[in-house]
Structures are given as C-alpha cells and as structure tokens.
Amino acid sequence: MNYYNSNTIIYLDGKFDKAINSSTDLYGQSLHYGYAAFEGIRAYKTHNGNRIFKAAAHFHRLERSCQLANIPFPWDKQELIAATYKLLQLNKLKDAYIRPLVFCHPNMKLNEPSGVSILICAWEWEAYSGSKLLNLGISKYERPNPKSVPMEAKLSGSYVNSILATTAAKALGFDEALLLDMNGFVAEASGANIFIEKDGKLFTPKTGNILPGITRTTVKELCHVLDIECIEKEITVAELKNADSAFLCGTATEIAGVAAIDDVVFRPLWRESIGYTIQRAYKNLVLEKVNYEVII
Template identity: 70%
Template sequence: MQYYNSNTVIYVNGRFEKAEEMKTDLYGQSLHYGFAAFEGIRAYKTHNATRVFKIKEHYDRLQRSCELVNIPFPWDKNELIKQTYKLLELNNLKDAYIRPLVYCEPNMTLIAPQEASIMICAWEWGAYLGNKQLKVCVSPFQRPNPKSTFVEAKISGHYVNSILATTDAKSKGFDEALLLDMNENVAEAPGANIFIEKNGKLYTPSLGNILAGITRNTVIELCNVLDIEVIEKTISVAELKKADSAFFCGTATEIIGIHTIDDVVYKQKWNDSIGATIQRAYKNLVLEKVNYEVII
C-alpha cells in the first residue's frame, strides 16, 4: 500500500513538510528500541464537514502514554487538533486514517530521553480488517504481563507482540488472532478489543491486561444509550467459544463480526446479533447521521 506520494505533506514539530523529503536519525532511541508513542485516529466525511472522531480523547491518550513511560510531551493538544485538521485540508483528505507519532532523540542508552519530536501523517484507508466476518484463531502468543510494562500505554514497541500474533494467524489461514493474557483468559486482538454476546448481554474483558480502547469505550456508551447491558469481567476461552456471537472493535477496525474462533462457528446470524446493532449505531455516530453525541 502506498501511504504517500510526491504531493503528500506531513506535520513535524510545528511545520508542514513534504513526506518524501523527510529523514530520520538512524541513532534514534525509537528506531532502535521501539520507544515511541502513537495514536490511530479516523476522520469521516459527514454531511456537516470532515470530522475527526473523538480527536480530543486520542490526543489525551497520546499524552498519557508518553507520561507513563517518561517520554516528554511539551505540546499544546488544542494546537495539535488544529494542525490535524489543517493536515487533512492540505492533503485534500475527507475520509482518512491519522497517525500521530511521538518519537525520541538519538540515544543509545536505556534511559528515557530529554527531548522528543512529534509527527502527524494521514492517508486514505478502508476498514483495516475488511467488511466480512472474520475467521479468528486463539494465538499461541500472550499479551505482556502488566507488571512488565504499562499495557494501557499505546507504545510502539508493544506492537511487536501484535505483529507476531497476526503473522502467525495469517500463516495458518485465519484472518486475525485473539491473544490471551498471562492467566490464559481472553485479552484482545492484536489491534482491537473484543466483545462477546450471550443471552442478550455483552461481555468484554476487564481493564488491566488490555489497552483501554477508545472505540471500546464508545461501544459501552452506545450500549448505555440503547439499553444493552454490558458486563466487564474475566472471560475464559470456554466462555468465548460458547458465546452466541462476538465482534472486534477499534479505530482502524471499527466494528467487525467474528464468524469462527478456531474450529467453533458462531451459530447466531450476524444481522440478528447485538454486534450488528452496534455496528450500525457506530456508523451512524461517526457519520453524524444520528446525534448520539448529545447523549454521549
């Protein structure tokens, strides 16, 4: 996939530059050790204008991720929001995926840096996992022990774990992986959270071993509006496979149904599931077809 061309501009440390002309320092701590923080944000073309969905929440989380691992974050978030919209305008993007990245100065030690830079880029990108229901496998890889890192921080190096899991799943003929936590309970997908449906209720893994997804929180908010009960709890693999249906959610993924887990087929039709209801409600929300934000 081509993410930029000769006309693409990106935002770097307060200025707009041609993407193809930018360079990075080969001695950067982020390059060598994966010590960087990032966000994935979506912009949607609505009947009002191009809107970046929950942009404040994403920049709040970016700042929090940096603070947790001691990466400097000296930027004004309101200014970053303003420049993100400017970036979309300069690149003539209406529907887009936006990637802010905070990366560190040259540093070959294992000590947190004194200085950092910020880059924001954007490109056209459809649904990350496509639009059909997914064949998913339980991955042999686990999410990191929460005592080994800050799992709630969206840090670049954490995604080595995700790359291993997704690559392994696809090599086995699956669309995506589902990782367990250190106790062999359901955690999350490599780049998305999971909900399961059972007897008219939704269940999702409790926070602590997973990333606190912004889309995950939006699903819970929508369920409150739609009077759908959501229970956050520890979910075993047995419970996962006995569910009526299941779906992944995330900024890149949006809402997508799961057809199978390993060799288990969910028998409930997707269109009859709570997940399908949430999928429609989420699309209406991000496209501002229904003004849920008055409530949420």
C-alpha cells in the first residue's frame, strides 16, 4: 500500500507541507525506544459532508496516552481537529484513515522527553480486515502485564507485541491473532477488541488488561440503543470456544465477524448473529444514515 505520493500533504507542528519534504531526527526517543503516542481515526463521506467519527474522543485519548506516559501534550485539541479536517480537504480525501502521532525529540537517555512534535497524516484505507469472516488463532504471546505499561494508553512501543502476535498467527494460516492476558483470560486481538455472543447476550473482556477502544465503547452504546444486554467480565478460553458467535471491533477493523477460533467453527450463520446487527448499526451510525445523536 502506498501511504503517500509526491503530492501528499501532512500536518507537522502547526504547518502543512508535502510529505516528501519532511524529515525527522535519527536520534529521537520515539525511533530508538518506541516512546510515542498515536491514534487511529476514520473519516467517512456522509450525506452531511465529510465527517471524522468521534474526533474529540480520539484526540482526548491521545492526550490521555501522553499523560500516562509522561509525554508533554502542549496542543489545543479543537485546533488539532480543525487541522485534521483541513488536511483531509488539502488531500481531497473523503473516506480516509487518519494517524496523529506525538513523537519525542533527540534524547538517548531513558527519561522524560526533551521536546515533542505532532504529526497528522491521512490516506485512503478500506476496513483493515476486509469484509470476510476471520479465522483467529490464540497466540502464544500474551498482552503485557498492566503493571509494566499502562494498557489504556495507545503507545507505539506497545505494538511490538501486536506485530509479533500477528506475524506468528499469519505464519500458521490464521487471519488474526487473539491474545490472552497474564492470567489466561481472553484479552483482545492484536489491534481490536472482541465481543462474544451467548444465549442472546453479548460479553466482552473487562478493562484492566486491554485497550478500552473507542469502537468498543460505541458498540456498548449501540447495545443500549438496541436493547441488547452487554456484560463485561473475565472470559475463559472455554467460554470463548463455546460461544454462539464472535466479532472484533476497532477503528480500522470496524466490525468484523469471526468464523472460527483455532479449530472451533462457529456454526450459526453470521447474518443471524447479534454481531451482524451491530455491524449494520455501526455502519449506519458512521455514515449518519440513522438518527443516533444520543451516541454521537
């Protein structure tokens, strides 16, 4: 995938410039240690114009991630949102994936940053997992102990764990990895949260050992609107494999149904699952095809 070309514009520290004209220092803490915070945001072409879905929530989490990692965040979030809309306009993007990144200036020491910069870039991107049902493999890699890194922070270095898990899963023929926590309970996929359906109810891992995703929150809000019972709890592997259906959710993934986990195939048709109902409701929500102001 080509993320940029000779005409692509990025936003860097308050200025718009061509991506090919931009550079970064090779001695930054972010490059050497993964000491950075980022977000993944989606923009959609709707009948009301180009809309960034839950922009405020994403930039709030970016600020919170920085706070949790002792990374300065000296920017006004509303100004960043406005800059993001202008960035989409300059690049003539409608349906797009947006990546804000807060990265640290040169400093080879293991202490607080000497300074920070913010980058916002965007590109066309379909749903990360496509439209097919996914085959998941339970990974040999675990989610990090929350005492080692703040799990609610979206930090660059934390995603080495995701890359290792995804690479190993694909080598075994799976579409995606599903990671457990340090206690052996279901945590999340490499870049998405998971919900399972059982006896007409939805269940999702409780917070503490997972990234509490913004799409995950949106699914819970949709459940409230649609009168679907949704329960947060510790989920065992046995409960997972005995579920009626399952789906992943995330900004890039959106809502992606699960066909199988390891050697266990979910028998009910996806179109008959609660996940399919949520998938349709989510798409209507982001495209503003229905009146869900209570959620937005």
